[in-house]
Amino acid sequence: MTDPAADEPGSGDTETYEGTVLVGEDFEAVEGRVVVEDGAIAAIEEASVASDDIVCPAFVNAHTHIGDSVAKEAGRRLDLDALVAPPDGLKHRILRETPDEELVAAMRRSLRYMHATGTTAHVEFREGVAGVDAIAAAVDGLPVESVVLGRETVAAMEHPFAAGFGASGARDADFDAERAATRAAGKLFGIHAGERDPHDLDAAMDLDPDHLVHVVHPEERHLDRLAAEGWPVVVCPRSNLVTGVGVPPLRDLLDRTTVALGTDNVMLDSPSMFREMEFAAKLTDATAVEVLRMATAAGAAVAGLNCGAIEPGRDARLLVLDGDSDNLAGVRDPVRAVVRRAGQGDVKAVVP
Template sequence: MERFEGTILKGETFEPIRGQVIIDNGEITAVEEESNSSTDIILPTFVNAHTHLGDSVATEAAVGLSLTEAVVPPDSLKHRRLDTADRETLIESMYRTLGFMQSTGTGACLDFRESGISGTTALRSAASKRELTTFIFGSGEGTVLRVADGYGASGATDADFSAQRTAARMADAPFGIHAGEPDASDIYPALALEPDLLVHMVHAEAEHLNEIASESIPVVVCPRANQVLDVGRPPIRELLDHTTVALGTDNVMLNPPSMFREMAYTAKHFDVTAREVLQMATIAGAEAIGLNRGVIDVGRQAALLVIDGDSNNLSRAVDPIQAIVRRAGPLDVRRVVL
């Protein structure tokens, strides 16, 4: 049994309370209000809802390239690098990126893994040596679902994914797909596949938003990657008004998978509150895959991020939620509990 004292961002609304969190056997067993002298801020670990960890073999290699040149299959720089990387290098690179993510407060990630079964098993090998949860959306043929947790499609106009969609449904596994990144042309074809998760939706329009709302399809936005690739700005406010929205960092090649950076960028460049951004970075991603975390409450998995509220960076912060979302960084992390 362990106890953590300080200011707790409790429940789905992250209401700050003074108290303690008690965990036992990997589960939160109590959240108690009581006075204490701790300056720590305790919140759920982040859920990075969209990554491409295979990109770890070539970080910053795509600087200055367009979306097509950088990441679009099959001939982009990314895919050429993946094709030529040996398995040992790939696993080691992903392992190190997972280490960075874990040390900076990410307790789970949803990864779209290229290269079919071999790509999925390589990531399984890398993730087995880390404590954070890695949920793998596999690629290629539907048979990848024998080893992956779900299926991740590149885009509805890249190929016919109907067989893979059927395979995911039969396996009771989530089907995710990129949509609306360069333009809106692939959104309706993606929606026709009845996805469980949409990624990007930069060019979502009113009719798309209404259909997403009617089908309750969660969306993952990756605003920093969209900015780097110059594809536009996701309509985050409008998306939040229609459905659950989670936050992801996307291609490791383009940006470090830091949820601190993603939150600060989102809070400062979009019409959203700090509380909404923190929800996007925690509970929204967890709910998308049925993960029992992202919230500090009794019965949830013990996945806690302990922040030093008296660090040189945060010591004068007047609002703990604003401080975490807009200002905190890796140097403020005191402990990651998984």
């Protein structure tokens, strides 16, 4: 059993989580406990413990659009542009037509589900100032951190709740002014690129983004630029298959740069990192360690957060799984179990 226990009753300053602890960015399986003090990991203690739990970093979902939580499974048989291209894709029409209160309530439900499935932070692309206002209202009071990249206008990026600018793609507009304003503000700049073909990748890379999203169709020169410049890439393989654009070349990307994992639009897929990890692991030749790193430490790096690995000094964002559940009992490789097998029913605790 996990044993969150304060040093003094009611102090809440120190807690411990026991079991098989997946330590560091290579997720070495260590029997023992994680000691948490004042919200940070203070120590990992190797010891013989009675708990069957698996303690791993909580997930960082590196690319989401949760505004379309009001339109789950809408748009059957529509192509990518008809679904989500601005300004009049189905998603954008639905967002314009839906009352703010309904949008906020739907996003809040998605955020609660994300936390219940082990996610404590996400990078969210949100449309306009009103969109940033809406996500700020939706996440208020929930134990999830929304790293919001405002879209469409510089004003959305400059919103106090926004961490940067999220560009739709270089084929949609010239984002030089937005990139310059974001850089001047010291904020993050992310851009969709290479989703349906390679033709917008050069222009996206010329903007020197903080990260690129999708990169399903890189050519060799794009891979060379990734290796040289070190731009992180966020992949969303389930979404890419739903929209019919293909599967990102994970091996090529992982061999060249940091790769993180996102779930993309809620209208297309549930924001479950369990599902995204299993899909990525079974569809590609990425190892379980690589996929779990994509869902944790790499996502934290993209978001600029001090979490994603169980190491002293990191923020204590943890996921505790019941290793004795009917689903996980008998597991021989805990990293593969988290990536390929675990689900919401195995979750015992999400910290915080």
